[in-house]
Structures are given as structure tokens and as C-alpha cells.
Amino acid sequence: MSSDELELIAPGTRGRRSPWRLPVVLWWIARIGTTGYSPRVRRRLAVTNVISAMYSLITIPYILFYMLYDGWGLLPAIIAFAPQVVFYAVTPFFHRFGATAGAVYLCTMWLIFGLASCLFFGRDSGLQFFFLPGAAASILVFGAERLALSGLVALIALCAFLVVEIVLVQPISFLHVEPVFLQVLYYMTVPFTFLLIFTTSFFAFKEAAQAETALETEYRFSERLLQNILPRAVADRLKDHRTQIVADHVDSATILFADIVNFTPRAARWGPQQVVAFLSQIFGRFDAIAMRHGLEKIKTIGDAYMVAGGLPERRADHEAAVALMALDLLACCRAISEEIGEPVEVRIGMDTGPVVAGVIGPNKLLYDVWGDAVNTAARMESLGVASRIQVPDCLKQRLEDRFEFELRGPIEVKGKGQMRVWFLVGAKA
Structure with a gap:
């Protein structure tokens, strides 16, 4: 569940217990009429439902007290205020008329019944204190985007409170109540007011x-996404607002291209899901190998896989690290072939030299590498042999003290002419 979804989780829901889990009854009340709205609006409507339910329930002790104290003498108050139980309870059904209809209805009932109660029993009853939590709750039920409407409700509540304090001092003339009755009302109202204030604050x-939490979740997701697209060091540089462009000259880096042999005819007889699953399985293992050797995956193009060593962070042994990865790629393909029961082979080409690396594209960011070493490595792969690692003479000279090579001989390379190339066979014992 995303952080934007309604977090008033139903009891019994599988998964980690939410810190905002409500009791069973309140949870069902909270979700009445919220279907079809966005998660943010649903949360606001749920708050409206819970507050209206609390006002409805709080009315019951007052009605019972009126009946026990003097049911016949307080009959006008009972008749006037008993309907609050129903009027507040039906608030969720107004959500069908719009995202703010229920909140407008709740605030209207609250102001009307609040003033009427104070008109009946006067200032000493303490009933005017109910205007305080209602004014605070208005911003919750209307939302921060309707601040003017919330402010209007709070202003009306303030005016109503002052009217009670200044004008409605005594109970209405046709009610004959003793001071002890008003004192009990006061002691009832204060804890209920505190309960509503606590609920609103909660x-x-x-x-x-x-x-x-939503911001933190989005930030972590953006961080993971950015680091999956770009190397960590490059991503950190891009997050610095002073960085306008990322472009580096790397004096020495090793480039590897690996291409799956006979992939096109294999993909032609498979469905789309099989093709994607096949590439995901192979390239997922290639990614793990690159990570194990501390190398940077640059990109995949169709069934071709490109890796670089020595960038974006410099390292002295990048040639050997890429060579070891190339040998691991061949071993990985042999293991996959045994698993699926048909041959999976790759051609691998490598070269080393100075390159330029940087991020291109203002929208769909791509970290890429350019240079003669990149072109030569691509030619080594395209002109290579299945299940062999082909390298030019210059790279063989750098690695011959640690690895075994087999001479292939001179081949014609586009843009290079005749080049003597070698097959990397394995590491020396």
C-alpha cells in the first residue's frame, strides 16, 4: 500500500500493523461514502466521518441526563436536541454530493445545535466550549487547500463563542433549572471538549x-530510481544544483561488449513474455557479476550488454577486473545452458584506452561513454567468435602477465584496417 492511500487500516488486514489502526466500528464508519475519491480526499472524508460519529455519540449522555434530571420539565430541550444523534450520524451520506458536502453539512449542524444549546442553557453550562474543537477540526474536514473556508468556519465559531459569553448568559426563560444542573452540564462538557480536542490533534x-512518510517514501524511491539509472557518484553530482553538466575525460578505462549469439532467430519463435523473461534472467545474472567485480553497467541495447571499468570512479586494475568479469560471463552462460537445456552463448569484445563519459538528455537521463576504445571494443565483439573473448593487441600486452591468451591473428576491422587480435583464455594459475 502506498503512503498516499488511506491508512485507516481494517483490523485483520494482513501485513505490518499500522500505527494508525482504528477500532473495528470506527474503521467501518470512517470508510462510509469514501469510495471513488482519491486517497488524500478519502483520508479527509474519513476524519469527517469519525468526528461526526463522535458528536453523535456525545449527544446521547446529555439526552439521558436531561431525562433523568427532569424529563417533563426539559422536554423541549430533549425534543430539540435528541435529533442530533441522527443528524450527525448521516453526515457520511453527504459525501456523494461532493468532496466538501459532508464537511459543510457537519459544520452547519455543529454551529446550529451549538448555538441552540447555549440559547437553552446559557453560559454557565459550558456548552460554548464545543465551539473550540470544532473550529480546530474545520481545517481537517475541509483540507488545507480550502483554507479560506476553514477560516470562515473558525471565525463564525469565535463569534458564536463571544455571543454566548456576552449575551446568552442565563438559561432561556421557559426552562427552570437549578444551578446544580448547570454545574453538572459544565462538568460533562469539559471532558467531552478535551476528548474532541485530543481527537482533532491526533x-x-x-x-x-x-x-x-509519503515524502520520505517518494524520496527513497527517487533515490533508488536515480541510482538504478546512473552510477551513484554521478547521481550524487547531479543532485548538486550547481552541477549543470556531467562530462568527464577518463585517461584509461576498459570497455566490454557482450552479445547473445543467435538471439534473433530464437526470439522470432518466442512470445514477447518469453523474450523479456529470457533477457531478464541473463542480464540479471550479468548485473550481479558486474557488481561483484565493482564494474559499472553502462547500458543494454537489445541483446547486447555494455560494461566499463575505471569509471566513473578511477581504479588502477580496471583491465584485470573487466577480464575476470568476461571469464565469469562465459561461465554464467554455460550454467544457463545446462539449466534450460539449450545452448546460450555470447560473443565478448574488449578494449582499453581514454574515453569521455557523461550524462546526456535533460529528461530521460543516460550515462554513456564515447571514445576509440568504445568503438574498438564493439568491433571486437561483432567480429568475434561465439563463447570467446576477443581483445586487441594493446589490451593483451597489459594483461599477459596475469592471463593466458591465444593468438587469432590479423583481421580486418572497419575504420582500423588490419589488427592483430587475441582470445582471452583464462587467468594464470
């Missing part, structure tokens, strides 16, 4: 925590 903290 959801505000939860929303901020979810937003922070």
Missing part, C-alpha cells in the same frame, strides 16, 4: 506524519 498529527 488526526492533525496523523495527517502531518502521513505527509512526512
